[in-house]
Structures are given as C-alpha cells and as structure tokens.
Amino acid sequence: xxxxxxxxxxxxxxxxxxxxxxxxxxxxxxxxxxxxxxxxxxxxxxxxxxxxxxxxxxxxxxxxxxxxxxxxxxxxxxxxxxxxxxxxxxxxxxxxxxxxxxxxxxxxxxxxxxxxxxxxxxxxxxxxxxxxxxxxxxxxxxxxxxxxxxxxxxxxxxxxxxxxxxxxxxxxxxxxxxxxxxxxxxxxxxxxxxxxxxxxxxxxxxxxxxxxxxxxxxxxxxxxxxxxxxxxxxxxxxxxxxxxxxxxxxxxxxxxxxxxxxxxxxxxxxxxxxxxxxxxxxxxxxxxxxxxxxxxxxxxxxxxxxxxxxxxxxxxxxxxxxxxxxxxxxxxxxxxxxxxxxxxxxxxxxxxxxxxxxxxxxxxxxxxxxxxxxxxxxxxxxxxxxxxxxxxxxxxxxxxxxxxxxxxxxxxxxxxxxxxxxxxxxxxxxxxxxxxxxxx
Amino acid sequence: xxxxxxxxxxxxxxxxxxxxxxxxxxxxxxxxxxxxxxxxxxxxxxxxxxxxxxxxxxxxxxxxxxxxxxxxxxxxxxxxxxxxxxxxxxxxxxxxxxxxxxxxxxxxxxxxxxxxxxxxxxxxxxxxxxxxxxxxxxxxxxxxxxxxxxxxxxxxxxxxxxxxx
Numbered sequence: 001x002x003x004x005x006x007x008x009x010x011x012x013x014x015x016x017x018x019x020x021x022x023x024x025x026x027x028x029x030x031x032x033x034x035x036x037x038x039x040x041x042x043x044x045x046x047x048x049x050x051x052x053x054x055x056x057x058x059x060x061x062x063x064x065x066x067x068x069x070x071x072x073x074x075x076x077x078x079x080x081x082x083x084x085x086x087x088x089x090x091x092x093x094x095x096x097x098x099x100x101x102x103x104x105x106x107x108x109x110x111x112x113x114x115x116x117x118x119x120x121x122x123x124x125x126x127x128x129x130x131x132x133x134x135x136x137x138x139x140x141x142x143x144x145x146x147x148x149x150x151x152x153x154x155x156x157x158x159x160x161x162x163x164x165x166x167x168x169x170x171x172x173x174x175x176x177x178x179x180x181x182x183x184x185x186x187x188x189x190x191x192x193x194x195x196x197x198x199x200x201x202x203x204x205x206x207x208x209x210x211x212x213x214x215x216x217x218x219x220x221x222x223x224x225x226x227x228x229x230x231x232x233x234x235x236x237x238x239x240x241x242x243x244x245x246x247x248x249x250x251x252x253x254x255x256x257x258x259x260x261x262x263x264x265x266x267x268x269x270x271x272x273x274x275x276x277x278x279x280x281x282x283x284x285x286x287x288x289x290x291x292x293x294x295x296x297x298x299x300x301x302x303x304x305x306x307x308x309x310x311x312x313x314x315x316x317x318x319x320x321x322x323x324x325x326x327x328x329x330x331x332x333x334x335x336x337x338x339x340x341x342x343x344x345x346x347x348x349x350x351x352x353x354x355x356x357x358x359x360x361x362x363x364x365x366x367x368x369x370x371x372x373x374x375x376x377x378x379x380x381x382x383x384x385x386x387x388x389x390x391x392x393x394x395x396x397x398x399x400x401x402x403x404x405x406x407x408x409x410x411x412x413x414x415x416x417x418x419x420x421x422x423x424x425x426x427x428x429x430x431x432x433x434x435x436x437x438x439x440x
Numbered sequence: 441x442x443x444x445x446x447x448x449x450x451x452x453x454x455x456x457x458x459x460x461x462x463x464x465x466x467x468x469x470x471x472x473x474x475x476x477x478x479x480x481x482x483x484x485x486x487x488x489x490x491x492x493x494x495x496x497x498x499x500x501x502x503x504x505x506x507x508x509x510x511x512x513x514x515x516x517x518x519x520x521x522x523x524x525x526x527x528x529x530x531x532x533x534x535x536x537x538x539x540x541x542x543x544x545x546x547x548x549x550x551x552x553x554x555x556x557x558x559x560x561x562x563x564x565x566x567x568x569x570x571x572x573x574x575x576x577x578x579x580x581x582x583x584x585x586x587x588x589x590x591x592x593x594x595x596x597x598x599x600x601x602x603x604x605x
Contacts, residue, residue, distance in 0.1 A: 362599030
C-alpha cells in the first residue's frame with residue numbers, strides 16, 4: 001500500500017488561490033477503507049426517515065458504512081437504532097427491507113429479541129452449561145453509539161465522540177426545514193464510480209448544460225408545443241441555468257461539517273406542485289421562506305444525504321461499496337396531504353428527470369463512470385475541478401441568505417455562468433478533518 | 441379475428457422485441473396506440489410493487505405515445521452521453537398466455553429476459569421480468585394499448601432505457 005500524506009491529497013492554500021484534490025481520493029482502495037472507518041463509521045450519517053417506521057413495532061433496515069443496522073419503533077412509539085447482527089454468531093438478524101415485528105428471531109439459532117432490542121430468549125440457555133461470565137454479558141442487540149432525529153430525518157453514529165446532532169447539522173437545519181413534512185418512495189441504482197462523484201455532481205451547476213443537452217432540447221420542444229400529455233418541467237420554467245440569464249441567478253453556500261447548498265432562483269409559479277398551496281405557505285411561513293421554497297435547492301448533508309428540490313423533489317442516500325463502486329438509493333419526497341393532482345405532477349416530473357430509467361440521471365451516472373476511468377494513477381494527479389468561484393467566495397452569507405436568517409460559513413452569489421466549484425472545498429475540508437488523525 | 445391465438449400473440453411480442461433489438465424505433469412506436477400506457481412500476485419493498493402510479497413512484501410511467509417519442513428523440517439526439525455508445529440488446533420472450541378482454545381486445549402475459557451488453561464498459565447484464573400487454577384491434581392491426589413491465593432485478597447498473605427491458 002502506498003501511504004499518503006494529507007498535503008499530497010488536498011492542496012488547500014487560500015493565500016495562493018489554490019484548492020486542488022488528488023485523483024487518489026476517487027480511486028485508492030486503502031483510502032476507501034479509511035473513509036469507511038473514519039467518515040461513514042466515524043460520525044453522523046443519515047439512516048432514514050421516521051415515516052419509514054411509522055407505527056408501533058415497524059422497522060426498516062439499512063447500513064452505516066459497512067455495518068448493517070435496523071431502525072425499530074417499539075410498542076410505545078420510541079425509535080431506536082441497532083446493529084442488525086445477532087450477538088451470538090453475528091448473523092444478520094433481519095433480512096427484509098422493512099416490515100413490522102414485535103419479535104425478531106435469529107434464523108440461525110433462534111435467539112429472540114423484542115422491538116426494544118432486548119434479548120428475550122436464548123434457546124436452551126439453562127441446559128447450555130454456560131460459565132458465569134456469559135450470564136454477566138449483555139445479550140441485547142447492540143445499540144448504535146448515537147441516534148437522533150431532526151424533524152423526521154433520522155441520523156446515527158457508530159462513534160460516540162461526535163457533536164450533538166443539532167450542532168452537527170447546524171445552520172443546514174434551516175434548509176431541511178424547507179423540505180420537511182414529506183413522505184418517501186424509493187428506487188435504487190448502482191454505478192461503477194466513487195461516492196464523491198455523486199457528492200460533487202449534486203452541487204455542480206457547471207455540468208447541467210453540458211451533460212443534459214438532450215433533455216434540455218426536449219424541454220424546449222415541450223414548452224413550445226404545450227401538449228397536455230407530456231410533463232411540463234419546473235426547470236423549463238426557470239432560467240438560472242441558461243447562459244444568457246441576467247443578474248444574480250443563484251449561488252452556493254457552505255456550512256460547517258461539510259454541508260453545502262447549491263441554489264438557483266426560480267419563480268413562484270405553477271411549474272412546481274407546491275403552487276396549489278402558495279397562499280397557505282405564504283401565510284404560515286411568510287414571503288421570504290415561501291420564495292426560498294420555490295427556488296432550486298440542492299442540499300448535501302455530509303456525507304451521505306442529498307435533498308434536491310429542482311426538477312422534482314428528491315432524496316438521495318449514498319452508500320459506498322468500494323473505491324470504484326457506489327450504490328445510490330433515491331426517493332421522491334412529497335408533502336403529506338397534497339392534492340392528487342399535485343402528487344401526480346410531482347411524480348411525473350421526478351420520473352422524467354431523476355430515475356435511472358429517466359432522461360437525465362443516466363447521462364450523469366455514465367459521466368461518473370467515465371471520470372472514474374480517468375482517475376487512474378498518473379503523473380499529473382491534481383484535478384482542476386475545484387477552482388471555479390475561488391475569488392467569488394466570501395465569508396458568511398449575503399442578502400439572499402439574510403432573507404431567511406440563514407448563516408452559512410461561506411457563500412457565493414453567482415450569475416448563470418459562474419457555476420461555483422469552491423463549495424466542494426467544504427466537502428474536502430470535512431474529509432480532511434476526519435482523516436487527519438490517520439494520515440499525517 | 442377479434443381475438444388472438446397464443447401463437448399470434450407470441451409472434452406479435454417477438455416482433456416488438458425485434459424492433460427494440462434492432463433499434464428500429466419508428467416501427468416500435470408504430471405498434472402503440474396514441475393514448476397508450478407504458479408503465480414499469482417500482483418495488484415498494486421486498487415483495488410488493490407500487491400500484492397507483494399517480495400516488496407512488498414508478499421506474500417509468502407514461503400515458504401517451506408522445507412521451508415514448510420524446511425518449512426516442514433523446515436516444516437519437518447525439519446529445520446524450522448515455523446513448524452515445526449504444527449497448528447491444530437481445531430480448532427473449534416466453535410463457536405467452538392470451539386472455540380475451542372484450543371485443544377486439546386481449547390481454548397477453550409473458551416472461552422476458554433482455555440481455556444487454558454495454559459496449560462502453562464491456563459489461564453484460566440481464567434484465568428479466570414479466571410483461572403484461574393489452575392489445576386492441578385498430579382496423580385489421582393489433583396495437584399496444586397498455587404495456588406493464590414488471591422488472592424483477594431492479595437495482596439498475598448505471599442506467600436503463602426503454603430498449604433495455
């Protein structure tokens with residue numbers, strides 16, 4: 001194994017106007033193992049929505065890094081998160097993606113646990129001639145070190161030594177507030193490339209007109225024809241991505257702990273399904289929050305959650321499998337109680353753009369794989385993809401963030417062609433912070 | 441001929457598959473009625489699929505051939521990197537069963553395997569599942585009024601387009 005020093009991986013010299021990332025971060029399997037341990041298994045990660053286990057005894061299963069977990073609601077309604085492995089032989093206890101169960105019985109030797117995670121039975125325990133040390137052991141399912149909820153979003157950490165969830169999410173909570181009260185529905189895809197490709201792409205305004213021209217042409221055509229049977233896109237109604245748009249069209253914000261937002265101005269219009277509730281939203285939240293709710297917003301909660309409100313409303317959960325392989329689960333998130341018409345509109349917009357079977361996402365994932373090939377070790381290791389906007393980035397917020405009392409650590413106000421990349425720096429600084437103890 | 445034999449139905453489905461394998465999209469589109477439904481539901485959990493496409497997510501849901509025409513336009517546009525190097529595709533269809541579904545209308549159940557070789561990455565993959573076709577007589581010709589694709593292996597490697605299933 002080649003050993004890396006941090007300074008060889010992230011070249012961060014603001015005084016010289018340099019921020020560069022080494023290709024090795026996308027390719028190296030030894031670095032990947034460290035990332036799993038220190039980023040995905042070493043801090044807060046998103047595990048699911050409370051609505052995925054809504055009723056007493058409901059549960060769903062997932063992973064934190066490489067560790068299988070179960071999120072379970074007990075009979076009293078309390079949610080907990082356990083390692084999904086029987087303490088006896090380590091067998092994964094629950095295989096189903098979701099369900100409802102008062103008891104989980106291990107398929108291998110029938111050890112039994114209730115919905116609070118407590119061991120209720122060890123088969124033939126009395127006859128087992130166990131030594132006293134065994135009886136002193138705790139036989140319950142192992143709870144994860146930290147588990148918390150922010151307005152329905154569930155997070156967990158296998159490492160106890162982390163800030164509180166509130167402190168970790170920080171100012172980004174105000175952006176999550178703009179998407180709460182939603183219920184999910186999901187699909188899954190895998191692509192042969194590093195997880196950070198997805199992390200970056202969601203925040204990458206620069207790629208849109210280059211990667212998606214085939215989709216943009218169809219939007220143009222649909223907008224001209226106004227045929228009822230095709231989906232009218234919300235993006236088609238906005239101009240933040242069009243090269244000749246004038247003035248401030250959006251920008252980026254970076255928050256502590258690696259969370260970032262890429263956003264674009266969109267009008268409060270019927271191109272979004274929220275429009276049916278515009279009066280209620282205005283009354284309840286005020287004009288400024290309502291306007292922000294209609295803006296294009298791609299929010300990343302480092303390291304594995306992305307909430308994209310653009311062509312529809314999507315939640316993505318990133319699960320790295322290997323340095324060159326990532327699984328992504330994607331969900332449409334929608335407000336409860338929206339009309340049948342608004343829901344239909346939202347889902348059609350989602351399928352049209354986002355699905356791995358849609359008309360835009362496939363062009364992204366293919367580019368990730370092509371990028372992964374170009375990440376092979378070479379004499380010029382530094383990527384040049386984190387440099388746009390370095391001289392536009394300022395400390396703190398701007399008039400747009402001020403309108404909703406949002407206080408980012410850094411921000412960029414952009415015209416349509418700026419397409420800031422400096423926000424990616426926030427990912428890599430958070431990455432460096434987690435890795436600094438293991439990489440000199 | 442207001443109904444169809446199993447052999448005729450199998451022949452019809454084989455023709456659709458051949459058009460897709462050859463990327464003969466004009467002939468493929470011509471098999472569909474203008475107001476057709478084209479639906480590939482998603483999996484809700486281990487064993488059940490989404491049932492109401494207006495409330496729940498589908499992998500693909502279209503009402504109206506025009507939407508399929510948009511898909512074809514994107515594939516042919518020359519501006520989609522996912523369609524720049526077209527995979528090679530060979531469909532196999534079997535277990536064809538026909539049921540009458542009213543005057544001039546039949547329901548056809550079948551199983552499919554779609555073998556896809558991605559030339560770009562030199563990887564092969566099979567998609568498999570069941571089709572549920574509703575065919576209607578349009579003059580002397582049968583047309584597809586509805587096609588449901590129940591895709592069994594729904595963890596999609598990178599991408600999946602209409603010719604792949």
